[in-house]
Amino acid sequence: MNKYDLLICGGGTAGVAAGYISAKLGLKTIIIEKNIHLGGTITSALVMPAMKSNTLGINCEFLTDFASKLKEYGGQATYCDGNIGWFNPELAKIALDDMLESVGCNVLYNSEVVNAITDNKHIKTACITSKMLSLYIDSSYFLDTTGDGNFSAILKNKILENNSLRQPLTLRFHISGIDLKKFSDWIINFDKDRNVTTSCIIDGNIHLSTACTWDEDKNWALWPVFKKGIENGEITEEDASYFQLFTIPGMQGTVSLNCPRVLLDNDIDPLNPTAVSKALIKARKQIWRLYLFLKRNFPGFENSYISNIADMIGVRESRRVRGKKIYTKDNILKGENIQNPVLHADYPIDIHSYKKNESTLEMPVKGYELPFECLEASDYDNLFIAGRNVSSDFSAQAALRVQTSCFSMGEAVARHVRKLIKN
Numbered sequence: 001m002n003k004y005d006l007l008i009c010g011g012g013t014a015g016v017a018a019g020y021i022s023a024k025l026g027l028k029t030i031i032i033e034k035n036i037h038l039g040g041t042i043t044s045a046l047v048m049p050a051m052k053s054n055t056l057g058i059n060c061e062f063l064t065d066f067a068s069k070l071k072e073y074g075g076q077a078t079y080c081d082g083n084i085g086w087f088n089p090e091l092a093k094i095a096l097d098d099m100l101e102s103v104g105c106n107v108l109y110n111s112e113v114v115n116a117i118t119d120n121k122h123i124k125t126a127c128i129t130s131k132m133l134s135l136y137i138d139s140s141y142f143l144d145t146t147g148d149g150n151f152s153a154i155l156k157n158k159i160l161e162n163n164s165l166r167q168p169l170t171l172r173f174h175i176s177g178i179d180l181k182k183f184s185d186w187i188i189n190f191d192k193d194r195n196v197t198t199s200c201i202i203d204g205n206i207h208l209s210t211a212c213t214w215d216e217d218k219n220w221a222l223w224p225v226f227k228k229g230i231e232n233g234e235i236t237e238e239d240a241s242y243f244q245l246f247t248i249p250g251m252q253g254t255v256s257l258n259c260p261r262v263l264l265d266n267d268i269d270p271l272n273p274t275a276v277s278k279a280l281i282k283a284r285k286q287i288w289r290l291y292l293f294l295k296r297n298f299p300g301f302e303n304s305y306i307s308n309i310a311d312m313i314g315v316r317e318s319r320r321v322r323g324k325k326i327y328t329k330d331n332i333l334k335g336e337n338i339q340n341p342v343l344h345a346d347y348p349i350d351i352h353s354y355k356k357n358e359s360t361l362e363m364p365v366k367g368y369e370l371p372f373e374c375l376e377a378s379d380y381d382n383l384f385i386a387g388r389n390v391s392s393d394f395s396a397q398a399a400l401r402v403q404t405s406c407f408s409m410g411e412a413v414a415r416h417v418r419k420l421i422k423n
Contacts, residue, residue, distance in 0.1 A: 004028045004106075006417050007126055007139035009113045012040020013403050014387030015145030016096055017062040018410035023105035024061075025418045030106040030137065032113050032128055035312075038096040040147065042403065043089050044312035046172040048256055049246060050085025050403035054367055056344040059408035059415070066407075069095045070249075077207055077249040080200035085404065086207070088250040113151050116142075121381045123155070141382045141417045145410060148271060149319035149389035157379040158322035165394050167352045168261045169268055169276070170242075170314035171283035175291060176254040176307035180206045180247065183300030191221035205252055211244040215357050225297055234293045238263050239286050242352070254307060260286035262313075263354050270315040280313060316352060316388070316401060323391025325373035332368045332396050341369035343408035349399045362395075370400065375413055384413045 006022050008015045011033035022029040031038070041047040055063070067084045070076035075091030078084045100107055108130065115127035117136070125136050144151040153159060184199045184206050191197035191210060196218075199208035212222035214237065226240040244258035262268065262279040269275050287309060295301045332349060349362040374391040377383035385391060386409035388401040399405075 002028070004030050004137065004139040005421050006030075006141050006143060006414070007137060008032065008143045008145055009126070009151040010034075010040070010144070010146040010387075011038040011107065012145060012147055012387065013042060013406040014410035015040070015143070016100070016410070017407040018143055018145060018386060018414045019105045019107070020062050020065070020099055020103055021411045022414035022417060023100070023103040025414060027414070027418060027421060030108060030139075031100070032108050032111050032126070034110070034112045036109050037093040038100065038107065039089070039092050041312070041314065042087060043093050043096075044310065045314045046089050046174065046256055046308065046310040047314060047403070048085075048087045048089060048248065049079065049083060050087065051347055052081060052083040052085065053345045053347040053402060053404045055404055055408065056367070058341060058344045059411040060404075062411050063404060063407045065099065066095065069099050074250040077202045079202070079207060080198060086246070086249050088248055091250055114154070116151075116155060118155065118380075121379060123380055123382055140421065141384065143384045143386060143410075143413050144321065144377070144389065145385075145387045147315065147318070147388050149321045149385065152321040152377060152383070152385060152389070153319060155380065155383065157377050157383065160320040160322050160326065160391070160393070162317070162320070162394065166267055166269070167316040167398070168263055168354055169270060169279050169283075170259060170261055171280065171287065172259070172310045172314060173257055173287050173306060174248070174251075174254055174308040175257065175294065175301070175304050176251070177304040178253050178255060179300040179303070180208070180253055181300075183298060184208050186299040193221060196221070207247045207249075209244075209246050212240075213243065213359070214241045215359055217357065229293045229297060234296065235289050236286075239289055239293075241356070257290070260290060261352070262286070267354065270318040276313060283313070284309065317394065317397055319389055320397055321385045321389050321391055322378040323374045323385060324376045324378055325371055325391065327370060327374045327390070327392040327396045327400070329393060329395035332364050332399050333362075335364050335366035335368045338369050338371050340372065342372050342375060342412040343370050343405050344368070345399070345402075345405050347399050347402050347405065349395050351395065351398045364399070368399075370405075370409070372412060372416060375409060384416070386410045386413050
């Protein structure tokens with residue numbers, strides 16, 4: 001079998017960006033993806049929009065090309081705050097296939113890396129399983145973009161302690177059949193806080209966003225509605241712990257809900273299949289209660305229906321792989337400028353909590369930049385890491401985990417490997 005320049009384990013946000021840029025730069029590239037489509041959280045977990053962050057255009061070629069390609073399919077919108085990351089999860093599956101095929105990146109679906117052949121600190125071959133088939137693929141460089149750091153764990157690269165801290169899981173879903181004009185008119189009048197609730201016309205279609213949580217640090221306009229629902233037994237307090245809603249480009253009459261939070265046992269290990277299975281069952285019950293509550297209480301939802309439930313639970317943090325450098329909360333807050341950064345961002349330290357009034361949103365003093373050493377695995381000379389398994393402490397990861405930063409990490413690895421191959 002021919003040897004690849006870069007083998008990417010996982011075709012999610014960081015992995016697909018790395019694969020696209022790597023192949024576009026002329027490298028022989030392959031993505032090993034366990035699902036039947038690319039995109040990870042964007043597609044499988046229905047995570048949209050990409051949170052807005054000031055990237056300064058650093059390692060953003062993939063983001064720009066992806067937004068343009070999705071626009072061709074009618075699946076992208078630039079929101080009224082200038083955020084280009086309003087993506088359609090279903091059309092993203094098609095657009096990403098199109099993009100990867102156009103640059104000649106190989107993709108192996110329904111497959112996972114389960115082992116590797118190594119020589120001291122050097123990885124030579126990855127062992128892949130796909131259904132009943134096993135195969136071995138040689139590569140010069142390897143990238144772990146599995147989110148959970150699975151490939152790094154298999155290789156026994158050092159994993160950073162999780163400090164006994166975890167963030168709750170979320171199972172997102174879509175509701176369709178909504179009269180968006182009726183809902184938009186009501187919510188804009190009901191909630192006057194434009195830092196929370198906004199609505200605008202984009203390409204002739206209504207797009208909007210609103211939110212509410214059980215935390216008492218903000219005067220949420222919608223909280224009395226949720227509180228009444230709790231008192232009436234329509235929903236539980238846990239169901240109302242976090243609520244966020246967005247419209248979706250190319251899906252008129254449909255909204256994406258960034259909820260429910262799953263607070264099972266107040267501490268769910270996302271790497272424990274038994275715990276996650278219980279969380280999924282509980283989350284789907286929560287979705288049904290929330291849907292009925294919205295149908296009864298939100299004008300415009302009277303004829304609505306559940307049209308999609310994510311087939312991947314949203315995990316904010318699991319394993320973080322140890323790199324040659326560990327990025328910290330202090331690095332975020334100091335906002336140090338560095339030479340040749342992986343990315344520039346100003347997204348806050350966003351830590352969701354299992355407990356009321358304990359979630360944090362800590363804004364950096366200014367933008368921050370990530371050094372490449374955080375993407376170089378500590379124990380191997382040809383292994384890189386990118387995405388939410390980045391080498392960072394718990395708090396820094398809570399800022400770095402957003403899609404725009406993950407795109408840039410994957411892109412940075414591709415550009416670095418290109419330089420190594422060229423030299």
